[in-house]
Amino acid sequence: MNSARPVTDPAGAEGVLHGWFLRGAQRDPEAVALRIGTQRFSYRRLHERALALAGDLLSRTMGRPRRVGLLADRSEQAYAGVLAAGYAGAAVVPLNPDFPAERTARMIVAAGLDALVVDAQGLARLAALRGALAGMPVVLEPVCAPLERPYTPDPQDVAYILFTSGSTGRPKGVPVLHRNVDAYLRTVHERYRFTAADVFSQTFDLTFDLAMSDLFTAWGSGGTLVSMSQHAFVSVPGFVARNAITVWFSSPSVISLQRRMNGLAPGTLPTLRYSLFCGEPLLNRDAADWQAAAAGSRVDNLYGPTELTIACSAHRWDPATSPQRCVNDIVPIGTVHPGSRHVLVDADGTPGTDSGELCVAGPQMFPGYLDPADDQGRFLQYAGRRWYRTGDLVRRLPDGELAYLGRRDHQVKIHGVRAELAEVEWGVRRCAGVADAVVVAVDGQLFAFCTGERRSAAGLIEELLVMLPRPLIPLRFEYLAEFPLNANRKIDRPALTALAARRLRPHDTHAPHP
Numbered sequence: 001m002n003s004a005r006p007v008t009d010p011a012g013a014e015g016v017l018h019g020w021f022l023r024g025a026q027r028d029p030e031a032v033a034l035r036i037g038t039q040r041f042s043y044r045r046l047h048e049r050a051l052a053l054a055g056d057l058l059s060r061t062m063g064r065p066r067r068v069g070l071l072a073d074r075s076e077q078a079y080a081g082v083l084a085a086g087y088a089g090a091a092v093v094p095l096n097p098d099f100p101a102e103r104t105a106r107m108i109v110a111a112g113l114d115a116l117v118v119d120a121q122g123l124a125r126l127a128a129l130r131g132a133l134a135g136m137p138v139v140l141e142p143v144c145a146p147l148e149r150p151y152t153p154d155p156q157d158v159a160y161i162l163f164t165s166g167s168t169g170r171p172k173g174v175p176v177l178h179r180n181v182d183a184y185l186r187t188v189h190e191r192y193r194f195t196a197a198d199v200f201s202q203t204f205d206l207t208f209d210l211a212m213s214d215l216f217t218a219w220g221s222g223g224t225l226v227s228m229s230q231h232a233f234v235s236v237p238g239f240v241a242r243n244a245i246t247v248w249f250s251s252p253s254v255i256s257l258q259r260r261m262n263g264l265a266p267g268t269l270p271t272l273r274y275s276l277f278c279g280e281p282l283l284n285r286d287a288a289d290w291q292a293a294a295a296g297s298r299v300d301n302l303y304g305p306t307e308l309t310i311a312c313s314a315h316r317w318d319p320a321t322s323p324q325r326c327v328n329d330i331v332p333i334g335t336v337h338p339g340s341r342h343v344l345v346d347a348d349g350t351p352g353t354d355s356g357e358l359c360v361a362g363p364q365m366f367p368g369y370l371d372p373a374d375d376q377g378r379f380l381q382y383a384g385r386r387w388y389r390t391g392d393l394v395r396r397l398p399d400g401e402l403a404y405l406g407r408r409d410h411q412v413k414i415h416g417v418r419a420e421l422a423e424v425e426w427g428v429r430r431c432a433g434v435a436d437a438v439v440v441a442v443d444g445q446l447f448a449f450c451t452g453e454r455r456s457a458a459g460l461i462e463e464l465l466v467m468l469p470r471p472l473i474p475l476r477f478e479y480l481a482e483f484p485l486n487a488n489r490k491i492d493r494p495a496l497t498a499l500a501a502r503r504l505r506p507h508d509t510h511a512p513h514p
Contacts, residue, residue, distance in 0.1 A: 008047075008149045015155040016178040017212075018086035020185055020220035021047075022150070027196060027222040034079055035226045035243065043219075046080050051150070052142040053077075053084035057115050059144035060137035064151065065090040065114035067161065070206070071104070071122030071129075073097050074227045077140075078206060081117040082160075082215065089151035090114070091158035091175065094206040096487060097121045101128035103171065107163050108132040110173050110370060115139060155179040161370060162209050164306050173370025174209075180309040181212060183363035187337045188217055191314070192247075192274055196222035199243060203228050203250040208488040209306045210278055214249055223247075233257060233489070237268040237293070244271050248294075251279040251490045253483070255286040256436055258293075260451075260482065269294035278302035278311050280490045281404055281422070282331040283429075283436075287317045303333035303404065307378075307388050309364040312337050315401060327395060327403040328426035334401050339363050342402075343380075343387060344394065351382050355395040357408055359387035393420070424448070424474065427467045431460050438483060439474060440497040447500035448474035451482060478503065 010026055013019030024033065025043035033043040057065055068085040070092055072078035085092035093111045095104050108116075108129065115137040118126065123140055126133065153159075159178040163171035194200075200218035202225050204211040218225040232239040236258050240248065248269075255277075258264040269275075272294040277287075282301040291299050304311035315322070315334030325332050336342045340362030343351045351359075359380050365388050368375045380387040393405040406422035421439045424446060428437035433453030440447050448460075457477045464473045478499075484492040 013150060013152050015182050016086065016153050016157075017159040017181050017216060018050075018083050018150060019152075019182075020216040021083055024196070024219040024222035031196065031222060032224045033219060034076070035224060036074060036076065037227075037229070039076070041076055041079075043222075046076070046083065048146070049076065049080035050083035050087050051148075052146040053080060053117060053139060054087035054150070055146040056139045056142040056144045057084065057088045057090070057117070057137075058147065060139065061114050064088060067091050067093055067111050067113050067158075069093045069095055069108060069111065069113040069116040071095045071097055071116055071125060072119035073121055073206065074229070075119040075121070077117065077119035079215070079225075079227075081119075082206070084117060086153065086159065087147055087150035089153050089157075091161055093161045094211075095122075096205055096207045097125050098487070099207075101125065105129055105132035107171055107173075110163075110171070111161055153178055155182065160209075160212065162207060162306055172374045174306045174366055175368075175370055176209070176306075176309055176366050180364050180366055181216070183339060184213070184309045184311070184337075185216055185220060187339070188213065188311075189220055192217075194218075194221035194223060194247065198223040198246045198273070200225050200247045201228055201240075201243075201245050201249055202226060203254070203489065205487045208279075209310050210249065210488070213310045217247070234261060235263050237263050240269055240271060246271055246273045247276070248272050248274070248297075249276040249278070251488060252277045252282040252286055253280065253485055253489050253491055255290050256451075257482070259286075259289060260435075264289050264293050266292040267295060270296060272297035275299045276302055278304070279488060284323050284326045284329045284331060287322065287331050288319060291317060291319055301331045301333060303392075303402075304364075305388075305390055305392075307366045308340075308360055308390070309366065312340055312360055312362075312364055313402065325397060325401070325403070327405060328420075328422045329429060330404050330422065330426075332397065332401050332403045333394065336360060336402075337362070337364065340365075341385075343382060344396065345380065345389075349380065351380075355405070356393065358390045358392050358394045358402065360390065361385045361387045421446075424468065424472050427464050427472075428460070428474070430467060431455070431463045434460075436483070438491060438493065438496055440493065440500050442497060442500045442504050445476065445504060446472070446474040447476045447478070447504065449483065449496055449500075450477060450479050452479075454479045476500070476503065 010022035029044040034041040068090045070081040155178045158175040202214040275297045299317035301315045302311035313336045315332045344356040394402045424439045435452030484495045486492045
């Protein structure tokens with residue numbers, strides 16, 4: 001490749017996702033954009049690789065592709081592939097090579113891919129996906145002329161499509177527009193003022209929307225992104241120290257893991273300037289312990305479903321005031337981003353309450369699911385606006401911040417009494433010796449999974465009787481060494497629900513395995 005090729009002026013890609021990379025690349029093309037293990041890749045190298053891949057995509061599809069799949073994981077090809085799709089004017093559809101082939105095949109068909117970029121790991125999975133590919137162009141090593149300069153899609157075009165787990169078990173496609181993610185990135189860069197000296201962790205799988213935050217907050221500031229392998233989670237302080245990480249972003253489950261590994265002592269994360277958590281509820285104790293380990297860091301609890309583009313609200317942890325603001329031991333999700341609006345609706349969908357389902361409208365809201373049938377029941381028409389119904393229950397605190405109460409679909413009725421699983425988990429965590437707890441409902445019964453010091457069910461029930469109404473007390477308890485995590489290191493609640501079902505229905509051979 002021609003190393004003298006100038007990096008494209010980012011002004012020509014204003015308002016589109018890869019424009020944030022070009023902004024960092026123009027600042028210093030030779031700066032390190034990405035580290036994977038001991039490998040280092042400059043902005044120029046990633047840019048050139050992306051142009052080469054984009055040139056191949058255009059040649060092999062006989063024009064501008066609309067949607068490009070990316071079957072790759074934490075390789076140079078994977079990160080360049082995200083850029084290449086945008087450079088070619090297409091939406092990128094990340095696919096995980098480690099996911100079951102049947103699930104990946106359904107995503108490929110649902111997305112209507114025009115081409116597929118793979119790395120060596122993805123290449124090894126192609127045989128199992130042959131039926132879904134049906135002659136689709138597959139790009140590994142570019143053989144055609146590189147693109148001279150990136151295309152600039154319309155901000156109204158789709159930047160990426162991600163798939164979330166649907167209630168039916170069928171993945172739901174979420175198309176996110178360039179203007180949606182651009183609005184998010186503008187808010188984040190304004191809030192944190194990242195610099196080219198910052199070094200960012202990259203903990204999330206590329207199929208998870210939080211990974212887009214990792215990539216383009218780092219690159220938009222001209223900073224360095226450090227890909228984190230799974231085995232590095234054994235010692236987060238070691239990883240942070242070796243790489244001089246200044247900006248940490250992960251799911252909260254990482255905190256309890258470090259505590260169990262005795263890796264979260266006060267002062268063990270001195271290089272951090274910012275610590276961001278998202279993807280699942282952040283607990284009071286976890287925030288406090290992380291803040292003590294990263295005393296020089298600002299700790300933020302972010303909230304937002306994929307449909308509202310990565311995160312749409314934030315709470316800044318304050319050791320002096322935040323603990324008293326927690327509800328059910330869960331840190332508040334804070335205030336919605338500037339430009340977005342929110343309304344709370346009651347169980348009947350009527351707006352105007354101070355406690356209910358959170359609905360959000362604004363520039364970060366996606367236009368609707370890939371399959372329009374999935375839009376049913378997920379939007380609210382109110383006050384001349386269309387609002388996304390998050391399915392999350394919140395309470396408005398006196399100062400206007402929002403406290404997270406739990407999922408609407410985590411509300412269950414036990415013997416006629418409505419139970420919020422987050423409240424039951426709060427009670428179990430308060431029991432002596434319990435480090436953490438997850439409660440699931442199966443066949444009208446509450447089943448609690450715990451970590452920590454093993455105690456008898458009778459002892460736990462006796463203690464819970466002074467905290468919770470009798471119908472809300474689990475009758476079955478099981479201790480685990482650790483909770484199962486999904487690909488994004490979030491607690492895998494479906495796996496725990498399936499395990500509880502097998503325990504409660506031991507002879508049911510149709511109970512799914514986690």
